[in-house]
Amino acid sequence: VQVAALLFDGVTALDVVGPYEVLSRAPGFAVEFVAADPGPKRTERAASLTLVADKGLDEAEAPDLLLLPGGGGVDAAIADERVIAWIRSAHERSRYTASVCSGSLLLGAAGLLEGLTATTHWLRRDRLPDYGAEPVPDRVVRHGKIWMAAGVSAGIDMSLRLVEAECGPEVAQAIQLSIEYDPDPPFDTGSPDKAPPEIVEAVRAAAQRTRS
Amino acid sequence: VQVAALLFDGVTALDVVGPYEVLSRAPGFAVEFVAADPGPKRTERAASLTLVADKGLDEAEAPDLLLLPGGGGVDAAIADERVIAWIRSAHERSRYTASVCSGSLLLGAAGLLEGLTATTHWLRRDRLPDYGAEPVPDRVVRHGKIWMAAGVSAGIDMSLRLVEAECGPEVAQAIQLSIEYDPDPPFDTGSPDKAPPEIVEAVRAAAQRTRS
Numbered sequence: 001v002q003v004a005a006l007l008f009d010g011v012t013a014l015d016v017v018g019p020y021e022v023l024s025r026a027p028g029f030a031v032e033f034v035a036a037d038p039g040p041k042r043t044e045r046a047a048s049l050t051l052v053a054d055k056g057l058d059e060a061e062a063p064d065l066l067l068l069p070g071g072g073g074v075d076a077a078i079a080d081e082r083v084i085a086w087i088r089s090a091h092e093r094s095r096y097t098a099s100v101c102s103g104s105l106l107l108g109a110a111g112l113l114e115g116l117t118a119t120t121h122w123l124r125r126d127r128l129p130d131y132g133a134e135p136v137p138d139r140v141v142r143h144g145k146i147w148m149a150a151g152v153s154a155g156i157d158m159s160l161r162l163v164e165a166e167c168g169p170e171v172a173q174a175i176q177l178s179i180e181y182d183p184d185p186p187f188d189t190g191s192p193d194k195a196p197p198e199i200v201e202a203v204r205a206a207a208q209r210t211r212s
Numbered sequence: 213v214q215v216a217a218l219l220f221d222g223v224t225a226l227d228v229v230g231p232y233e234v235l236s237r238a239p240g241f242a243v244e245f246v247a248a249d250p251g252p253k254r255t256e257r258a259a260s261l262t263l264v265a266d267k268g269l270d271e272a273e274a275p276d277l278l279l280l281p282g283g284g285g286v287d288a289a290i291a292d293e294r295v296i297a298w299i300r301s302a303h304e305r306s307r308y309t310a311s312v313c314s315g316s317l318l319l320g321a322a323g324l325l326e327g328l329t330a331t332t333h334w335l336r337r338d339r340l341p342d343y344g345a346e347p348v349p350d351r352v353v354r355h356g357k358i359w360m361a362a363g364v365s366a367g368i369d370m371s372l373r374l375v376e377a378e379c380g381p382e383v384a385q386a387i388q389l390s391i392e393y394d395p396d397p398p399f400d401t402g403s404p405d406k407a408p409p410e411i412v413e414a415v416r417a418a419a420q421r422t423r424s
Contacts, residue, residue: 014233014391017261021226021364024257031260040264045236048243049229052252052262101392122392139396151392152233153368160398173401173408174415179226180313180334180363182402183395184351186372189385190394196385203386 004063010073070102100155216275222285282314
């Protein structure tokens with residue numbers, strides 16, 4: 001299974017590294033990092049972490065699995081015709097076309113979410129109807145070969161399910177054990193339905209400040 | 213809080229990117245990536261992901277928080293006197309000295325775990341007594357300013373607790389929400405105590421093949 005993981009400046013690191021850590025451990029999987037302009041890509045936030053895209057999009061024309069992360073740089077990626085054309089074209093031949101977080105907006109911009117329920121980072125749900133999609137709060141959404149994970153850390157859960165679909169439950173269980181994924185979050189505030197309203201509003205307000 | 217995250221060839225990507233995604237979102241935190249020889253570092257496994265260390269160890273002499281990841285390359289890092297000397301020296305002035313996964317073996321090699329309980333990736337627990345430490349299966353272990361997380365994904369849980377310790381629970385809750393960390397693993401096999409024995413043995417056998 002040849003995996004092409006898209007990078008761009010302003011990508012959220014964990015969106016793509018969570019799935020990498022899972023998928024790269026599956027037998028027969030090979031993960032490549034690609035970008036419209038290959039080379040070092042600064043990740044979101046403090047921008048102090050650089051991930052390297054080894055290949056251009058033209059060197060990954062027919063991956064079995066497209067992995068589309070999100071992040072503050074996703075709008076610039078959406079505006080890059082090369083990226084959207086690559087997603088459309090690669091999706092025609094892929095076995096899986098998957099997004100994490102606001103990476104689902106890339107699917108939408110490529111016209112792949114028309115009439116579908118879809119998930120994304122909870123702060124970006126209001127963007128999905130622009131692409132004819134109906135936002136749902138689910139952590140993982142699947143329509144045939146299109147898979148979507150909710151925000152950031154949800155890519156780990158989605159990737160384990162992808163491995164299960166491709167390789168069976170024993171392989172996915174072994175990978176979950178090898179990354180010791182026995183989560184023990186300190187709070188139960190990981191979704192807007194569970195967090196106290198004042199925390200939800202604080203995160204929303206901070207995101208709006210960052211974007212303006 | 214100035215964070216210095218150590219990189220080396222063969223680092224496990226999620227060991228360091230999980231904490232990065234949490235810590236870089238905390239107000240006043242700045243995360244730098246450092247290495248004995250700065251520049252691109254190939255991560256473990258398929259080695260197809262490259263993370264970039266922007267600075268040398270001599271440019272990060274007094275970080276507030278040392279972050280030491282693990283991975284297949286950790287033994288080479290332990291054998292690098294520059295790395296161990298840096299850990300010892302930086303630890304003298306740090307406010308937090310933290311490891312993820314087999315990164316705790318770096319703490320041990322620096323002489324910081326003598327007489328302490330300690331955690332690491334479950335496959336490496338037998339290495340801890342070499343450093344005078346007593347292995348425990350806990351996901352997060354804390355002794356004063358020394359913090360240790362168990363394997364790979366446990367760094368996310370540890371980092372949220374570190375932010376809670378430094379900034380209070382509201383900030384940590386907001387970060388947990390912003391990375392939508394509401395984990396929903398497909399199986400309950402994330403620790404050797406929970407996984408079926410045949411899965412534990414399969415992962416152990418595969419790790420031994422990789423090392424030999």
